[in-house]
Amino acid sequence: MRKLPPLKAIKIFEAAARHESLTLAAGELNVSVSAVSQQIRILEAYFQKPLFAKQGRALKLTPPARAYLEDIRACLDRLALASEQMAGSHKNAAIRVNTTPSFAMRWLIPNLPSFQRKHPQTEVNIVTSPLDSIDDLHNSFDIVIRRDQMERTGHECHKFLDDIMIAVASPKLPGIEHITSAKSLKKSGKLLHLKSRSDAWARWLKNANISAPQTLTGQYFDHFFLSLQAAINGLGIALAPRVLVSDDIAQGQLVQLCREHTLEGPGFHCLFREDTQSDRTTAPFLQWLINDEDETTTG
Incomplete structure (x- = not known):
């Protein structure tokens, strides 16, 4: 037989922990604040340890309670999904x-x-x-x-x-016919960068035995798909995982430059x-x- 904590208290604890507020939890569950407090006390008595700590007016979870919250959220999500499937098995x-x-x-x-x-x-x-x-x-x-x-x-x-990074550009990129080596690629001044991986070109060039500073000139983008679209539109040369640009290469929107040089990512x-x-x-x-x-x- 499973030993379970009071399930009503668990439901109320999850709402209070999510909002970090007894008042907001009470409003969501349509019960009084005192009822929420009572269920929290029941659960604290069950575990024999506090679940919340006050920081000024704010209500913060204790570290063990925060870890517990992640586990019970997963359980409640699974229970909700299983119940939905049971209630509407035709779906x-x-x-x-x-x-x-x-x-x-x-x-x-x-x-x-x-x-x-x-x-x-x-x-x-x-x-x-x-x-x-x-x-x-x-x-x-x-x-x-x-x-x-x-x-x-x-x-x-x-x-x-696999995450094999390759250099790609539009076949219509001005001056692309002169980019025949890693050295000429670096000198082109047309590198497109991703802010979250700002050292990627430096590492690619290092793999090609070309010295380069950690930070290189060129346009920087917040998202990968923006840098890739810029490359497709002929604005420069992007570094991209081969698996994410294989269709663009097959369709002729992009070409791979310096095919002998790549950069392996974590996958x-x-x-x-x-x-x-x-x-x-x-x-x-x-x-x-x-x-x-x-x-x-x-x-």
Whole structure:
């Protein structure tokens, strides 16, 4: 028999912790503030430790309570999803995937039809986050995809795509016919940079045995897809993961320069709960993502 804490108190604690306010939690749950306080006290008595600490007028979670919140959020999200599926079994099963806008646009969405052909009853809901960091990302996502390794308690992380950076430009870039080597590429003065990876060109040039300062001249962009669009429009030369630009190269919108020189990145990784591989809805998607290389574009 499972030993569970008071479930009513858990629900109220989650709302109070999310808002960091007893008043807002009471309003959301349509109960009195005193009722919220009472349930918090019940839970604190159960664990024999405080869950909140006051900082002036603000209510802050204790570190153990914050870690506990992440776990129960995941449990409540799973319970809600299971209940929705039970209540409406005629509806499609759903998977929630969080990734960056660039990866969603340039790889996941173009390749997704190969998964949907095999699993037409599974809905894949893609939610994008502008940042690579997952520190503030809640646990309601079944799979998180980032261009780097990730760590989270109770989760596994797998690399599923190589990250080989190549130099690309529009075939209509003025003066492209003179860019025949890494040295002439550096001298072109047409490098496009990504702010979050501002040293990428310096590392690419180092791999090509060309000395370069950490910071190089050229336009800097907030997002990868902006630097890539600038390259497609003939504004300069971008560094891009081969797997994200293979279609553009095949269609003639971009050409690879200095083919003998590349820069290897950390790879594209997926993060998922340890029990995901036994989940009937999510496991097939995970298998497709990690193993079905013959049906996806890996460059």
